[in-house]
Amino acid sequence: MAKTRARETVVIGMLGSILDTGRGPKRWEKWRPTVSLCQQEDLLVHRLELLHQSAHAEMARHVAEDIAQVSPETRVHLTAMDIQNPWDLEETYTALLDYAKAYPFQPEQEDYLVHITTGTHIAQITMFLLTESRHLPARLIQTSPPTGGKDYGGPGAHTIIDLDLSKYDTLARRFQQEQREGLSFLKAGIDTRNAAFNRLIERIEQVATSSRAPLLLMGPTGAGKSQLVKRIYQLKKTRRLVNGPFVDINCATLRGDGAMSALFGHVKGSFTGALADRPGLLRQAHGGVLFLDEIGELGADEQAMLLRALEDKRFLPVGADKEVESDFQLIAGTNRDLQAEVERGRFREDLLARINLWTFRLPPLRERPEDIPPNLLYELDQASQALGTRVTMNKEAQEHFLRFATSPEARWSGNFRDLNAAVLRMATLAPGGRITREGVDEELERLRTAWARNGPRQQEPAVDLVVEVLGEEKAQALDRFDRAQLAEVLTVCRQAHSLSDAGRALFAQSRAQKKSVNDADRLRKYLARFELSWADVATLSPTV
Secondary structure, three states: OOOOOOOEEEEEEEOOOOOOOOOOHHHHHOOOHHHHHOOOOOOOOOEEEEEEEHHHHHHHHHHHHHHHHHOOOOEEEEEEEOOOOOOOHHHHHHHHHHHHHHOOOOOOOEEEEEEOOOOOHHHHHHHHHHHHOOOOOOEEEEEEOOOOOOOOOOOOEEEEEOOOOHHHHHHHHHHHHHHHHHHHHHOOOOOOOOHHHHHHHHHHHHHHOOOOOOEEEEOOOOOOHHHHHHHHHHHHHHOOOOOOOEEEEEHHHOOOHHHHHHHHOEOOOOOOOOOOOEOOHHHHOOOOEEEEEOHHHOOHHHHHHHHHHHHHOEEOOEOOOOOEEOOOEEEEEEOOOHHHHHHOOOOOHHHHHHHOOEEEEOOOHHHOHHHHHHHHHHHHHHHHHHHOOOOEEOHHHHHHHHHHHOOOOOOOOOOHHHHHHHHHHHHHHOHHHEEOHHHHHHHHHHHHHHHHHOOOOOOOOHHHHHHHHHOHHHHHOOOHHHHHHHHHHHHHHHHOOOHHHHHHHHOHHHHHOOOOOOHHHHHHHHHHOOOOOHHHHHOOOOOO
């Protein structure tokens, strides 16, 4: 029976042009990492792949000869690397990557170690990256000098680092914990339950902590853009990603000649009333974050200047003959469809292209009914702080408010501003700081009146929706009860953005009582009774 061949240990390492040098008898009195690697009592190196620059070929040969003396079992294979500047990351990485791709690895027969003690720091970093990415299917090995330092001879010690070891899960958990803390911070600590919104915040956290490119936040008024931007800035500040200030302005407040001055500054005497120099918001935001809310309200001249400032980080203040510099991250907000504004000639296409690298749409409150309960608790805490007293809501009052708040009747046209105002009013009028059913009823009537005064939602009569999806003949064949019920379902579908969205709105009561676990499936089965699918009714949904 044939004997199984023992696995061999292969080490890949760079020649240390300083640490590995040494000639004459005294060289044995000095710690040389590549030689010491082959002197370890509990590590037998069967083959050493020693990489070196062409200029150090002679030194590499001497090191190989010394290794032959201390470890006759070790075969040394010298490879000259065509690296002109070992401190150039791109050149070094390219050369070592090409080497890794061409090397005939046999992981079934050999164990590989990558020596990261020698070589320039750039080479060491590159070796680590190639090992971490598994271009080098190996573990890392690091050697250290003996007690007394590198001027003492002897093998010293070695440490093997396996990047796949489970003990490094602790590091991964710490990173994940930091990410979770960042997500919670961006959500103001609110335990949001809407899966789409949570994914959105996760992506915003990822981009905000790794990029300084412009961000564009879209969404209706009151969806929380301003508050989110402030938290993005604080998160970046905490992570030391910015050191400058947070500067914000609602562009809808900028009008006429004052818009250019407010944004880009002016010099004294540049126009009537310019009694002193003014730095402008862009210069104030240097090193920090500039939030331009409602950016679609900017005039054509301001848009052109802003584009130049973003691309060149330079611009000309009003009345100045010398440009100034400012390096800031732009976050823009809008409740408009900027692409439609481009098509109407109201917004520059090149500016939109520059700011929409990362575009995120914040959904209105009515699309997140499952997030209303935790936001209600948050608003109660906010009201308590504002009023300086503990504000609570008894169970009956809370359930009554939530039934209305998560129903299709609740328009939330002002989104979180409406919710904030509603809770603050109830809290202010609550006797002893305890909101009751009567207080909720009073507020619901106030909301209904305010929303009715602002006008009904623009929509076709419900009966027309039934005809639209079924046709006149099938619609006339329905019983009045079934037709009225289907009309209500189609009305909700028209206002929803997905099958799940519509299901949550239609079955809000069941959801509150936990009688249903799949609202979308219930709606799908209901539509199937009329030989309809979501695709048939999705065309009724408004474009957002």
